[in-house]
Amino acid sequence: MVTKDNAVYLRKFCPKCGESMSLISTDYEYYKTCDDYLKPPDLPEHANTVVLKGCPFDCGVCPQHQNHPCLALFNVTDECNMKCHICYHSSYPGAGNHRSMDDIKKMLSTLLKSEKEPDLIQVTGGEPSTHPQILEILTYLKNAPVRHLMLNTNGIRIAEEESFAKALKKLGVGFEVYLQFDSLNSESLKDIRARDMMDIRLQALERLERLNISTTLVSVIKKGLNDDEIPELIDFARKYRCIRGVVFQPIQDVGRVESQDDFRLTLTEIRQNIIDDAKNPFMAEDMIPLPCDPHKICVGYAAKNFKEGYADLLPVTGKLPKSAITEHKGTVSFEQDRDFVKNVVETINLETAMGEAILKDKIKQKLFCCWPSFLTPKNMGYEHVFRVVIMEFTDVYNFDTTNIKRECNFMVEPDKLIPFSTHNMGIPQSQ
Ligand code: SF4
Ligand code: SF4
Structure with missing residues (x-):
C-alpha cells in the first residue's frame, strides 16, 4: 500500500508489464478507520477444498478463507431477457442453462x-425470473x-x-x-443497460x-455517467414506502465490462458524495465500515x-458504539441516550407515549448478520429501516489476497462456495 496526499494506492508488480499503481481509496483517514473496524475472522464451518496452489486458486471455500458467507448467491440460470453492457455474468437472450431443482437442492x-x-x-442469474421454475425455487x-x-x-x-x-407477495x-436501478436518466440507462429501462x-x-413488497434498489455507478445522481437516487428511494434502501456498486472490470481507468471510482468517492449531499441526513459518522469486510463494504x-409520500430518516449507525460492533458482545442498548431513543420513536411515529413504556416494550433487532443485536422500540419493524450500502467488489485492477480472503x-x-469476486474474475481453480 502506498499513500500520497489523501489517497491510497495498491502498488503492483508484473514480470511482463513492470510496476503499476491502482487507486483504492481517496480518503486515507477513512481507510485507516476501516482497519479499526476489522473484526476477528468468522470462519465457515466447513471447507469444501484443500489448499493446493494457494489463494486465489483453491476457492471452494478453502480452509484459508477468513469469512463465512453473509450473502449466498444462487445463480439459477445464465439466460437473460437483456444484454447489458456491464453484465458481470455476460448473460444474454438465448444463453439458457436453467439449473435443475436437483442442482438447487445440492446448492x-x-x-x-x-x-x-x-x-x-x-x-x-442471468435474469432469474426467466427460469420456468423460479417460483418453485423461491x-x-x-x-x-x-x-x-x-x-x-x-x-x-x-x-x-x-x-x-x-406470487412474489405470497412469499x-x-x-x-x-x-436494478442505476439511473433516472434514459441516456445513462442506455449506456449501462443497452436500453432505456426507465x-x-x-x-x-x-x-x-x-403490493408492499420489500424492495432494495441497486445502482451500478460509473464515473462521469451516473455518479452525480447518487443524491438523487437516495431522494427518489425515499418516495416509496416499499423501498428499504439503496445499494451502490462501483463498476468493476468483469464480464462484459470494458473497463477504463477514467470510469472507475472507489467506495470512498461514493461515500463522500453521500455525506456531502445536504438533502440526505447521513453524515460521515453514519456511513461506517462493515466489520467483516471493512474496506469493501460501507453501511449507513x-x-x-413514511408519511405523505416521503420518508423521514434518522441515522442510527453513528450511534452504535464501535467496540460493541467489532467485539460483537451481546446486545447494544441505547437506553442511556434518552434523547436518541426519543428521536427514534418520534421518527418512526409510534402511537405509544415516549418513556418507560417504550423501553419496557423493547425488542431485539439485528441490522446486519455480523452486527450485534440492539434494543429498539417494539414497533420498529423492517418497514421502519432504511439503509444505504456501498459494496465494492474486487477485480484485476484492485485485487489483493488480503481483501479477497475477507469477502463475505x-x-x-452444487459442490462449492466461491467468493463472488474470484468467481466473476474467472480465476482458474485447482480443484
Ligand atoms: S479467495 Fe478464499 S476460498 Fe478462494 S482461495 Fe482465497 S482463501 Fe481460499
Ligand atoms: S446485468 Fe442482469 S439484466 Fe443485465 S444482462 Fe446481466 S443478468 Fe441480464
Missing part, C-alpha cells in the same frame, strides 16, 4: 454445511433455515406480469426484491409499492417514517 445442502443458518440468500429456499431471501432482478417480469408479482415476510423500472416499482442505517459474498455451486 442449498452445500451452503448449509458451511453455514447452518445463513443470513441471506440472493437468487440471481418457495423451496424460503422454507430453508434462512433469515432473508432476495430476488435479484431487472424488473421486467414484475412490470409485465401482475400474477408474477402477486411473505423475509422476502425482498433486489431491483418505464419498465417505474412500472415494476409501482407494482411493488401497491436509519430509522424511517459467495456464489453457491
